Amino acid sequence: MIERFATVRGLRLAWLDGRGDGAPILALHGHFGRARCFAPLAAALAPRYRVIALEQRGHGHSDRAGDYGPDEYVADAAEFLRGLGAGPVIVLGHSMGGVVAFRLAARHPELVRALVVEEGGALNRPPDVPHPVLDVRDWPRRAATLDGLRRAIEARGIPDAGYFLESAVEHPDGWGLLFDRDDMVASQRALIGDWWADWLGSSCPALLIHGPESFVLPTAQARAMAGRRPGTVLRELPGCGHWAHDDDPAAFASAVREFLAAL
Template sequence: MTAESHVRVDGRRLAYVDFGGTGAPVLALHGHFGRARMFAPLAAALAPGHRVIALEQRGHGHSDRAAEFTPAGYVADAAEFLRRLDLGPVVVLGHSMGGVVAFQLAARHPELVRALVVADAAARNRQPEVAHPVLDVRGWPRRAPTLRALRDQVEALGIPDATYFLESAVEHPDGWGFLFDQADMMASQQALVGDWWPDWLASTCPALLVHGQDSIVLPTAMAREMAGQRPNTRLREFPGCGHWVHDDDPVGFAHAVQEFLDTV
């Protein structure tokens, strides 16, 4: 994996990983609690035809925290990031919260986005459509003596498999802990609760909507409605997969993305 780099946006450091190559650039945006390196398998699968550049969004990974964690703030960061690297227009791929940021970026900065891949992100992220739009992490451990202990403590709080979250775990001088701040993540999740349907319908570029049929974040009925109402949108459903399709079926996910990119 290519070494992490960073740029400064509004005085803050935004970290990113450029997986390299000379192919067409794809900006990859992770979801809540994520980080850039989650896209390493996808970048390898898409090489050499596509150059994946994964941004670590504010308050995630090794990017600096910010005064606020709102969708508008994430969109502004992504737009400025693309301008700083002189990359637009690009394909923007986003998972979960990153998917919402992706289609809002296309709506507000169409000159920067030529196509979208939205992986399991809801255009109406609110109850009752989404039963639990906010994951309560206020009681999660700040530190644990080992990575195994950190996993055990998180899973004891009701997370069946903490693997995704542990991608953002690192060893600090006082033990193992997460790169993200729990209070920041609560504020960010709460700010993402809402009806983003107008943003979803506001852009006209080609789009691929990826949906895991066992997802707890994007109901199948909503995924089909999103694809049906937005022109130039394809829906790819993955039976037996949950919210993290890229982990549940990495080969199938990469194939679906590659097939879509071949057309745009």
């Protein structure tokens, strides 16, 4: 995938282009994530599909912003697609990116042909989600080595820092993360809420992918989401958690491919 940049609503946003002439898929990562988490999926779906992964505001190589409200993420995605002259497209999102995806479909149905939502819940607040905010404000700003940064993050109670280290880069004064810690806490807090109206607010075909071991999306909620929204297929991937695309990349790609083939 090739990294490119676009000016979207005054922000310089990075995006990765899977290239090719296949049907476009806009891919939206979750909190703390990077566009490159979709590289394995892009390879698995090529050449029939062209994955276009947007690095959302405040993440990766994209600009920081003053507002991380969910509406801002949706407006960014809509403007980005219009700037590409793309639409309607398949929109795929993980976690926060999944919520952005289905809210985009509800607000801009002309831009969304179908949805693939991985672990993006319609209800993101206690007690349904006991801990909707991961407080990273005391995470290290710098470490002498990448392994030192990993160990420092895992010392904060993170079993495996691999996902977060996708945002790790080497600076002149050591290894650090691309995202701002305060920004990420603010963004997570802004996502706390009831998003059922948005989930039910579109009519395009949808695939909901759930990892039964997830600590973010309860299985009961995933099944309710599929049951209440017509045209929704639920795929539960055994042995997977919140990051199903990392836990079992082959099963994740297969679920997406089968859904797309049926469109």
